[in-house]
Amino acid sequence: MRKVAILGVGMIPFGRRDEDTLMDMLAVTGLKAMDDAGIGDRPIDGVYVANMGAPILENKTGLASALVDRLCLFPAAAETIENGPASGASAIKNAFFAVASGYCDLVLVVAGEKMRDTIIWKATDFVATMTHPLAEYIYGVTLPSMAGMFARLYMEKYGVTEEHLAKVAVKNHNNGLLNPYAHIHMRITLEGILHHPHAIVNNPVIASPLRFYDACPVSDGAAAVLLGPAEMAKELNKPEIVIAGIGQATDTLALQDRDDPTDLKAVTIASQKAFAMAKLKPKDINVAQVHDAFTILEIAESEHAGFFKKGEGAKALDEGRTEIGGDIPINPDGGLKARGHPVGATGVANVVAITWQLRGEAGDFQVKKAENGFALNFGGFGNNVIAAILRREA
Amino acid sequence: MFVDMELEGIMRPPELPMPPYPPKVVTMATGQQMVIRQVRREDVPAILDAIRPTLDIERDFYDVVGARLYAELLSWQKYRAANHYCIIGQIEGILVGIVNGRMYTRDVGMSLHTMTIERGLRVGGHLFSAKMEYQIEYLDQKEVLIVAESPIGMRRFVIDFELEPRPDIPHELGGVPSTALTRELWFKHRDRLVVGDRPVPKKLMEVAEREIITPTEKLINEKIMGEKRMRSLL
Amino acid sequence: MSDKLTVYKCKKCGRVMYPRHDRCLKCKGREFDEIEMPLPATGKLLTYSQLFALPWRYDVRFLTLGVVEFQNGVRAMGQLKTPDVKVGMKVKATWGLVREIRGEKLYGLKFEPA
Numbered sequence: 001m002r003k004v005a006i007l008g009v010g011m012i013p014f015g016r017r018d019e020d021t022l023m024d025m026l027a028v029t030g031l032k033a034m035d036d037a038g039i040g041d042r043p044i045d046g047v048y049v050a051n052m053g054a055p056i057l058e059n060k061t062g063l064a065s066a067l068v069d070r071l072c073l074f075p076a077a078a079e080t081i082e083n084g085p086a087s088g089a090s091a092i093k094n095a096f097f098a099v100a101s102g103y104c105d106l107v108l109v110v111a112g113e114k115m116r117d118t119i120i121w122k123a124t125d126f127v128a129t130m131t132h133p134l135a136e137y138i139y140g141v142t143l144p145s146m147a148g149m150f151a152r153l154y155m156e157k158y159g160v161t162e163e164h165l166a167k168v169a170v171k172n173h174n175n176g177l178l179n180p181y182a183h184i185h186m187r188i189t190l191e192g193i194l195h196h197p198h199a200i201v202n203n204p205v206i207a208s209p210l211r212f213y214d215a216c217p218v219s220d221g222a223a224a225v226l227l228g229p230a231e232m233a234k235e236l237n238k239p240e241i242v243i244a245g246i247g248q249a250t251d252t253l254a255l256q257d258r259d260d261p262t263d264l265k266a267v268t269i270a271s272q273k274a275f276a277m278a279k280l281k282p283k284d285i286n287v288a289q290v291h292d293a294f295t296i297l298e299i300a301e302s303e304h305a306g307f308f309k310k311g312e313g314a315k316a317l318d319e320g321r322t323e324i325g326g327d328i329p330i331n332p333d334g335g336l337k338a339r340g341h342p343v344g345a346t347g348v349a350n351v352v353a354i355t356w357q358l359r360g361e362a363g364d365f366q367v368k369k370a371e372n373g374f375a376l377n378f379g380g381f382g383n384n385v386i387a388a389i390l391r392r393e394a
Numbered sequence: 395m396f397v398d399m400e401l402e403g404i405m406r407p408p409e410l411p412m413p414p415y416p417p418k419v420v421t422m423a424t425g426q427q428m429v430i431r432q433v434r435r436e437d438v439p440a441i442l443d444a445i446r447p448t449l450d451i452e453r454d455f456y457d458v459v460g461a462r463l464y465a466e467l468l469s470w471q472k473y474r475a476a477n478h479y480c481i482i483g484q485i486e487g488i489l490v491g492i493v494n495g496r497m498y499t500r501d502v503g504m505s506l507h508t509m510t511i512e513r514g515l516r517v518g519g520h521l522f523s524a525k526m527e528y529q530i531e532y533l534d535q536k537e538v539l540i541v542a543e544s545p546i547g548m549r550r551f552v553i554d555f556e557l558e559p560r561p562d563i564p565h566e567l568g569g570v571p572s573t574a575l576t577r578e579l580w581f582k583h584r585d586r587l588v589v590g591d592r593p594v595p596k597k598l599m600e601v602a603e604r605e606i607i608t609p610t611e612k613l614i615n616e617k618i619m620g621e622k623r624m625r626s627l628l
Numbered sequence: 629m630s631d632k633l634t635v636y637k638c639k640k641c642g643r644v645m646y647p648r649h650d651r652c653l654k655c656k657g658r659e660f661d662e663i664e665m666p667l668p669a670t671g672k673l674l675t676y677s678q679l680f681a682l683p684w685r686y687d688v689r690f691l692t693l694g695v696v697e698f699q700n701g702v703r704a705m706g707q708l709k710t711p712d713v714k715v716g717m718k719v720k721a722t723w724g725l726v727r728e729i730r731g732e733k734l735y736g737l738k739f740e741p742a
Contacts, residue, residue, distance in 0.1 A: 148678075
């Protein structure tokens with residue numbers, strides 16, 4: 001397998017994008033990645049589009065073929081990848097192997113979602129369709145309630161408090177203020193969302209024990225990467241950002257089938273596989289983007305990925321270690337919490353964020369001396385997880 | 395504008411006694427404080443300046459709400475609407491939300507509109523509760539009729555407050571059949587929905603009363619949301 | 629609609645599963661006995677969440693969902709009749725209407741403090 005590099009990245013600000021259709025967002029972002037790489041007339045051999053909801057929310061299928069048409073990328077091979085909220089990383093994984101195997105040279109991955117057109121209760125239902133149809137969905141379960149049930153057990157087991165969760169939100173909101181692409185640009189304080197008596201109105205419970213500011217927003221948006229053989233980076237005069245490791249793992253669909261529901265096995269295994277392939281250890285990572293659809297997940301994932309021992313993620317947060325200036329910055333771009341979570345786009349957005357970091361292009365949210373980066377994409381409720389490790393080689 | 399007070403005597407509707415709403419201050423998620431206070435007729439022009447831009451915004455029925463709110467406030471200002479009140483929310487003097495309503499009769503209230511800067515700050519939650527607090531706890535009404543132009547707003551009210559249907563009493567705004575917030579429903583839910591400290595500290599009140607500042611994108615982003623500089627065009 | 633919970637017992641290793649898998653979770657066996665677990669039944673509440681912001685067409689202010697473990701080892705999610713519950717509490721499980729989708733009534737587990 002040859003080395004694969006991220007030659008170009010593209011992103012549009014996440015948020016409420018009323019004027020853009022899903023195809024508009026995918027097309028614009030795809031072109032941005034192509035232009036960023038500066039590939040000129042070089043042909044693109046493969047296209048992957050990552051998306052979860054178009055068939056349900058937009059009554060639209062065949063997105064990849066439609067994108068090839070919009071961008072006149074014929075006769076490129078193309079597929080739409082649906083893996084719930086892990087669609088983005090899945091698309092990157094597929095693109096990676098297409099290039100690594102030598103089957104394709106240049107592969108474009110565009111990930112997008114349009115979720116804000118539909119009313120919140122329908123969007124909630126759409127996201128819930130990924131739960132177990134008989135054992136969970138029929139009860140009206142929502143992802144926030146799955147996270148709530150998980151959080152209740154995790155907090156009890158490891159002593160994670162409401163304040164820890166609020167601190168994740170505050171940190172990520174502060175980081176989001178530095179990221180022009182973030183959906184949410186709003187500073188929040190522990191006082192306003194937790195400690196003050198008025199916080200019961202500012203930050204009501206949405207799925208106990210989780211509150212309003214424990215959940216990411218519903219966003220529209222798209223992100224893209226262009227992959228190619230690593231040696232092309234020099235040719236294009238771009239920094240050589242290599243995908244050093246990719247790991248993926250699955251777990252049971254129904255939460256109740258897991259022996260220990262607090263054990264995010266898929267995160268652990270996917271991360272271990274990625275580290276093994278990259279021949280790196282968690283301590284070698286300078287910057288990480290994890291999947292904080294809910295604040296509890298940032299803490300839990302940071303442990304299961306190997307950055308902290310189980311039960312010590314909250315302490316690391318308290319000590320400021322996961323801040324941009326800390327020794328293991330997590331979600332310097334605001335994470336899903338502030339950057340936003342157009343579900344299909346998130347996996348690629350995390351990789352774009354890491355690429356910016358490794359290139360030194362992250363502007364106000366730049367982490368110093370970022371050479372090795374880690375990105376996690378959490379599909380379903382932890383039943384399909386993909387970890388990716390990127391390193392700067394030149 | 396010249397006003398013939400003799401003619402006004404004939405034109406102006408009789409008013410029910412309406413005790414004032416005592417202003418209060420709320421701490422927001424941003425850590426800032428929002429002053430919630432009832433306004434007087436003299437304040438209407440400043441508020442209309444803030445509403446005017448919404449007349450061209452189609453999404454979320456801003457244009458309908460804006461147009462109606464504009465008309466209601468203007469009518470009230472010119473003494474052509476009876477028993478009307480308006481309560482606003484201000485952060486550092488910047489107008490972040492407006493709610494209004496009327497006493498339909500001594501016992502029945504008519505909730506009219508809620509308009510806020512929509513930034514996830516829950517200004518609408520605080521202000522809507524404030525006007526229900528006013529109509530039930532200060533105006534001592536038995537129930538308040540509620541409808542909304544936005545289906546999202548309507549559904550939220552009906553579900554959050556467990557509103558009772560009142561299809562036989564048409565709401566002044568028309569649209570969906572009326573629903574009612576009764577005293578019983580209010581007191582059942584109010585503790586999780588109404589917060590605020592009284593009295594408002596003097597300095598905060600001075601800033602609020604000095605000027606009702608129209609919320610521009612720049613002001614909202616910088617003063618309220620905490621942006622250090624404007625997001626560049628991407 | 630039946631008022632029993634159908635669970636699947638692996639013929640090879642005896643592991644009882646709900647929901648259904650086509651291979652045993654433990655030994656990957658392919659043959660199962662379908663067992664009707666009679667209701668009402670008592671179980672232990674493992675975790676729960678009171679949720680607001682419900683999926684479309686639930687016209688109530690909140691739902692409370694929980695996962696319960698029964699004595700035969702089966703674990704199942706269901707709707708709790710009250711949010712006033714505690715982890716570890718004994719609950720009684722019955723079968724009832726839990727959702728309506730496009731006119732179709734769906735039945736499942738309902739729990740209440742025992």
